[in-house]
Amino acid sequence: MLSYTRRAAMTVVALLILIAGVRASWASAQHVMLAKGRERGTMTVTRCTDDTCTGPYAPLSPGSQPRDRVVIDRSIAEKKGARIPVVVKPGTGEVVRTGAAGFFHAWVPLGGALLLAAVVIAGGLRLTRWAWVTAATGVALLSVAFATLTW
Structure with missing residues (x-):
């Protein structure tokens, strides 16, 4: 048993x-x-901390607005000046790599x-x-x- x-x-x-x-x-x-119907674009990394990176967002999808600052979780590949394809989490300033x-x-x-x-x-x-x-x-x-x- x-x-x-x-x-x-x-x-x-x-x-x-x-x-x-x-x-x-x-x-x-x-x-x-x-990602269909979500805001898609690119983020240019301008600053990174231990956990996150920030930078401006340039839209690629219709209806998406440019943003001065978005946040992405830091991974091994983000370096200052890197351009990353991203999708915006709805209702936030957070983005996720695509x-x-x-x-x-x-x-x-x-x-x-x-x-x-x-x-x-x-x-x-x-x-x-x-x-x-x-x-x-x-x-x-x-x-x-x-x-x-x-x-």
């Missing part, structure tokens, strides 16, 4: 980790994946969740093959995100 309880508990923990990863990723990914780099960058939290879930699957559920597949998927997602951001 204790074995079944442990397996059930570890299954719930692994699922919660994966759900949290999807939910954290979806906060940004929805704007990249469902294209392949934006898509994979938005799913980075899921990549981390896959790696963490792999540990739970291997150690708690003792399903080593599934753990390796889960970990490989997480590593692949993080690697592609890194590659597309630095390309």
